[in-house]
Amino acid sequence: MTATGLPGWRHLSSGKVRDLYTPDAGSPWDGEDVLLMVATDRISAYDHVLSPGIPGKGIILTQLSLWWFEQLAAEGIGNHLVSTEVPEEVAGRGVVVRSLDMVEAEAIVRGYLTGSGLAEYRETGTVTGIVLPGGLTDGSALPEPLFTPSTKAEQGDHDENISFEQLQQSIGADLARRLRDAALRVYALAEAKARAAGIILADTKFEFGLDDQGALVLADEVLTPDSSRFWPAEDWAPGKAQPSFDKQFVRNWLTSDASGWDRNSDDAPPELPADIVAATQERYLDAYRRLTGTELPNFI
Ligand SMILES: N#Cc1c(N)ncnc1-c1cnn(Cc2cccc(F)c2)c1
DSSP states (O other), X not given: OOOOOBTTEEEEEEOSSEEEEEXXXXXXXXXXXXXXXEEOSOOEETTEEOSSOXXXXXXXXXXXXXXXXXXXXXXXXXXOEEEOOOOGGGTTTEEEEEOOEEOSSBEEEEEEOOHHHHHHHHHHSEETTEEOOTTOOTTOEEEEXXXXXXOOOOTTSOOOXXXXXXXXXXXXXXXXXXXXHHHHHHHHHHHHHHHHTTEEEEEEXXXXXXXXXXXXXXXXXXXXXXXXXXXXXXXXXXXXXXXXXXXXXXXXXXXXXXGOOOTXXXXXXXXXXXXXXXXXXXXXXXXXXXXXXXXXXXXX
């Protein structure tokens, strides 16, 4: 995967759908402790990066994350944002952020049971060692939101759920407690706003870092359909896989006869048809509209 060459920035690393850059020697940011985080139009499903990308996805999700950071800052939750003045090539989808000492754990909060949490529950009746009541099923609302941390896997591997005790051993008891409290607080604030917009925030993954003063700072992207499971509230029906707010058109097509693809094979998925791309772009725009209550300014 080749990241975009950007004037003043040197490519540092890439995730499935995002790229990270560090200031180039001689650039205006040279010597500053910052990074450039760029969201691409790439979309992934079933552990594959699909083609083509979704036009505008990087812009829509970056602008949604910036909106959430602003909402949360109003509640006193600090973040890593520095500037949205970025090279023209990544306008609207690039953010200059403070370079932090990132906490080596994914801070995941679940309000509903699905995915790896459901798999563990079906095996053990627990999620990351937390005992849950019997009788829960796919999509069940949990009695209360749970902090269910995981490791940060290398690119291509899967994060592994760990217990709070394991987290304490890994990052220390005090930081583990601070991480849990911050993640649960952010989830509660966001879940209420999402619910008011008719969107269930089933679960979400936060990344935090420590600044020079040792303060816990909300980093990465926040509360986007890439970092969270968003479900349309009107379709919520526990007992089966819930429809994804943003990726259901893609998933349905990829698993239909029309695609000719077998998700259990080693074959790469086929190109997405134009109508699936267009419908998915509209779902991202709709998520932005419903959550923020506004239209995305100057969207292409
Ligand atoms: N956010 C943030 C951050 C920060 N503020 N300070 C130091 N490191 C990071 C950081 C390191 N990896 N990632 C994830 C990641 C990987 C690949 C591409 C991406 F856009 C993002 C985030």
